[in-house]
Amino acid sequence: MSTAATLRRGRPREGSGRSEGGPVVYLVALLVVAVTLGPVLYAVLGGFRTNAQLAASPAGLPDPWVLDNYRGVLASRDFWAYALNSTVVAVITTAVTVVFGLMAAYPLARYHFRWREPLFMVFVVGLLFPATVAIIPLFILVTRDLQLGNTWWGVALPQAAFALPMTIVILRPFLMAIPREMEEAALIDGASRLQFFWRILLPLSGPGMVTVGVLAFVGSWNAYLLPLLLLQGDMKTLPLGVADFSSQYSSDTAGVFAFTTLAMVPALIFFLAMQRRIVSGLQGAVKG
């Protein structure tokens, strides 16, 4: 390829330099966008309509725009209680997953000891165990043996435990990639391994921690089965609240749409901002 061509190409990664998209491509793209966003937008707009409007013309636009549904949800104590529970559970889950995961990944990546590979395999095999398989004994363990039923920790700790394998599998190669020379230099300068961990490794693993942190947060925020079995009353999380609202007031379609929209929008914005991290994390997992 001539230099001129290289220059003209500009940013080579952009679209991988495949052929320019024609009208068909844009048409397909438009169709994909419509199908993808249609239901979500319909719910958002439906929240601005009355049930009478929805019944009269299901496919119409708000006319006039009604704020009562959203106002009603925002004024309800339940909604804020659920949002708080979801947030606290997700924060605890994320913190425990990232801290414990990073601590465990460190020796598994950078120490040499006899049980290193078997120990790593224990966590890898853990990837194969979905929480579903253990859900009934887990329920008994948390509610009866640990007396943590209907608490934030009772949901967050098992969630963190099930998120650990993925976290360690993603973090280990990440920590392995940090050059040996850096560690040697630190040790020569008199740092202990512990100091190396705190002062050098921790700051350097920022991006990796963000990736596993976002995955743990999304997993917890969206979780349903475990909270369903463990949480009742005003300890419920948003997914439980949404499901309850939808079955209790199933004829109040507009209200359901408003509740659902308010439950999804803040998280949606956060997760989409973190989109790259989620995809790179999943790709990391995909590549093993």
Add this chain to the structure above:
Amino acid sequence: MALEVIGFTAPALALFLLFVVWPILRAVQFSVYRWKGFGPLVDFVGLQNYLAVLRNEVFTDALMHNLIIVVLSIVVQLPLGLAIALLLNRRMRGQGMLRTIIFVPYVLAEVIAGVVWFQLLQPQYGVVDNLTEAVGLSGPEQGWLGTPGLALYTVLAVLTWKYLGLAVLLFLAGLQGVPEELSEAAQIDGASWWQTQRRITIPLLGPTIRMWAFLSMIGSLQLFDMVWILTGGGPANATTTMATFLVNEGTKRQNYGIAAAASVVLFVVALVLALLYQRFILSRDNDASDAREVR
């Protein structure tokens, strides 16, 4: 150093043993007792719970539903996802925006997606029926989710809506790793766009596709949330999955032994499929990379 290793790994290991390994071992233990959740485990029944589960038509149907979802998810999402990824993998305006939009359903909670679709799919006054009527057809009388013959496929359609974006995004990311020079060379040699994709791009995307299919398979076997919200397993058990079966037996009927046996069966099915997949499909990746090294 041994102390440091223990110190660093102990918290994670303790959490993992307590909340993952221990409950799984307990599930195996529960599965050989008849136990309603009260008192000590005394009523040892050997493999009877397993026989009861495997002879229960509701469970074998649930297993079938899981397998149908495993197969159809891949059969539907693979060509659709590939087609969209290949089409979008070119210079076009708003591509970043498009990727973000495609990802929206994936980051929604299954419950939230389910609740929205439940409303859209309501018979008569739901918007889906409205749209079918607009093109001159009529939706099923009992509704898409209320007709036994259609419910499973309706659930599957909603799942496709939710998870297709992940496939597209992973494929697009994989396409970034396919060197441009190869397809350019092919085009210079006179290959058509389709030939280039079929002979060069798609084969090079193999590892990504195979791992995506693996993730999809494991997810389909554990399916719970979406079914629970959309149909609760009905109508007439037409959409039960292994997970809804065991949650029903465990939490509603307190048949802990039966539920535990079902969960062990679920795990064994997942393990066997995972091993077969590893043996016959993923091993290709290793063989292929070996071959490349030899050459």
